[in-house]
Amino acid sequence: MDTILVIDDDDQLRKSFAKLLVEEKYKVLTAASGEGGIEVVAHNHLDLILLDMRLPGMNGMETFKKIKTIDAKLPVIIITAYSTTDIAIEATKLGAYDYILKPFDIPDMLTLIKQAIDAGYCMRSPVQVDAASCDHAGDAIVGQSRLMQGVYKKIGRVSQTDATVLIQGDSGTGKELVARAVYQHSNRSDKPFLIINCVAIPEHLLESELFGYEKGAFTGATQRHIGKIEQAHGGTVFLDEIGDMPLNIQAKILRLLQERRIERLGGEETISVDVRIIAATNKHLEKAIADGEFREDLYFRLKVVTIELPPLRERREDITTLITHYMEKFSHELKVDNPGIHKQALGLLNRYDWPGNVRELSNMIQKVLIFNRGAPVSLVDVEQILHKKNEEGNQEHIDSDILKKWVWQQLSSPSEPHRFEDFMDTLANIVVSQALTFTNGNRSQAARLLEISRPTLHAKMDKYDIKFKIDVS
Numbered sequence: 336m337d338t339i340l341v342i343d344d345d346d347q348l349r350k351s352f353a354k355l356l357v358e359e360k361y362k363v364l365t366a367a368s369g370e371g372g373i374e375v376v377a378h379n380h381l382d383l384i385l386l387d388m389r390l391p392g393m394n395g396m397e398t399f400k401k402i403k404t405i406d407a408k409l410p411v412i413i414i415t416a417y418s419t420t421d422i423a424i425e426a427t428k429l430g431a432y433d434y435i436l437k438p439f440d441i442p443d444m445l446t447l448i449k450q451a452i453d454a455g456y457c458m459r460s461p462v463q464v465d466a467a468s469c470d471h472a473g474d475a476i477v478g479q480s481r482l483m484q485g486v487y488k489k490i491g492r493v494s495q496t497d498a499t500v501l502i503q504g505d506s507g508t509g510k511e512l513v514a515r516a517v518y519q520h521s522n523r524s525d526k527p528f529l530i531i532n533c534v535a536i537p538e539h540l541l542e543s544e545l546f547g548y549e550k551g552a553f554t555g556a557t558q559r560h561i562g563k564i565e566q567a568h569g570g571t572v573f574l575d576e577i578g579d580m581p582l583n584i585q586a587k588i589l590r591l592l593q594e595r596r597i598e599r600l601g602g603e604e605t606i607s608v609d610v611r612i613i614a615a616t617n618k619h620l621e622k623a624i625a626d627g628e629f630r631e632d633l634y635f636r637l638k639v640v641t642i643e644l645p646p647l648r649e650r651r652e653d654i655t656t657l658i659t660h661y662m663e664k665f666s667h668e669l670k671v672d673n674p675g676i677h678k679q680a681l682g683l684l685n686r687y688d689w690p691g692n693v694r695e696l697s698n699m700i701q702k703v704l705i706f707n708r709g710a711p712v713s714l715v716d717v718e719q720i721l722h723k724k725n726e727e728g729n730q731e732h733i734d735s736d737i738l739k740k741w742v743w744q745q746l747s748s749p750s751e752p753h754r755f756e757d758f759m760d761t762l763a764n765i766v767v768s769q770a771l772t773f774t775n776g777n778r779s780q781a782a783r784l785l786e787i788s789r790p791t792l793h794a795k796m797d798k799y800d801i802k803f804k805i806d807v808s
């Protein structure tokens with residue numbers, strides 16, 4: 336359970352925050368002053384701090400600086416009123432994760448909290464390299480095949496340099512894990528590590544997210560905003576899915592790599608930044624260059640050092656180790672005894688091609704443990720899951736016939752809503768409700784099954800007014 340400290344002198348606000356966050360299954364500690372907050376930071380393991388800027392006694396900025404001296408990597412979200420935004424911006428320059436203006440939207444706040452905790456986790460939680468397995472809490476790059484030994488050697492060699500690194504490999508092969516390992520073994524490991532997923536952020540926001548903007552740069556830019564690259568000064572930025580980065584932003588990244596400078600959107604000042612770039616892609620960049628989608632000059636800059644991650648089917652000797660590792664890890668998380676796996680089931684999984692690589696393997700183990708509820712994993716269980724995958728084409732065909740009929744009926748009826756969003760809402764409502772029914776109301780398991788976060792699941796339950804009384808999570 337992640338622990339959040341709320342530092343705010345407003346009793347009412349502290350109480351409402353605590354109530355909201357406890358409902359979201361966070362552990363919450365509170366402090367009414369900067370001094371009190373620092374005491375808590377010094378004596379507890381925390382995952383995030385929500386810090387109000389306006390505090391009696393030691394003010395928000397002083398408190399923030401003190402927190403950073405105690406734990407430089409602990410993510411802090413600044414809560415600010417309009418009048419203290421300038422100070423909040425200063426704090427983001429000094430490494431606060433972000434700031435949020437009062438009054439704020441709760442779903443936005445919960446999303447930001449989740450992002451900040453994830454970012455803190457990636458920075459602070461060590462990735463064990465060359466592992467046979469790992470303790471349950473941490474992450475590990477598991478696998479001792481010859482190909483993975485080559486990867487570990489490269490991680491070791493490049494980490495201590497400041498060279499730009501390009502990590503290439505199919506989806507689910509562990510590129511993000513490797514990026515974290517490179518960062519953690521580097522000379523910059525005590526400085527920030529920020530991840531930008533170039534596909535997850537809408538194109539029109541990506542540029543401002545990376546480079547920041549000045550007040551008035553575009554409609555809605557009411558305040559200066561510090562971008563992630565400037566925020567990571569002295570540290571490392573991981574550009575995930577760089578193969579999908581729009582060409583105009585590629586040009587700016589090239590300039591950053593050549594001149595170590597950036598400009599905020601709408602700004603005239605050129606800012607020197609010292610960041611190490613680690614980039615990753617599952618795209619074939621040479622083809623993207625031939626198709627005019629990726630700049631060749633940027634490619635040459637990026638590929639100073641490359642790490643190639645092999646697909647799982649090319650290192651089959653790691654499959655059993657990975658299965659053992661994930662059986663242990665998820666049994667622990669699901670609080671069940673590791674049920675074990677039959678030899679024949681293991682054999683089948685060793686012969687399977689794993690197109691989704693380690694991510695597919697880990698999802699499969701997680702699902703089979705949830706479905707089995709403590710019973711050993713048999714050949715039939717594994718066959719059923721793999722069979723379902725193979726049959727997915729057919730299944731989709733049957734399901735899509737029913738769906739098509741329903742959509743047709745709706746479209747034919749003048750009284751039914753026809754908006755695309757309404758169709759999607761109806762479907763989403765059914766999916767979330769079914770997942771909760773399936774897991775007997777256990778929200779953590781439902782979120783896991785749907786591969787969404789708990790806050791996202793909760794937001795959807797709120798949106799569709801889905802209520803479940805039984806929640807054993």
Ligand SMILES: Nc1ncnc2c1ncn2[C@@H]1O[C@H](COP(=O)(O)OP(=O)(O)OP(=O)(O)O)[C@@H](O)[C@H]1O
Nearest residue numbers: 475476477505506507508509510511512617693694
């Ligand atoms: N060698 C490995 N050992 C243990 N877990 C692994 C390994 N490789 C990947 N994983 C796990 O598989 C999942 C996917 O890994 P990751 O996100 O690093 O892949 P990726 O290559 O970045 O994928 P994508 O291109 O889709 O972003 C994660 O849960 C990660 O912990």
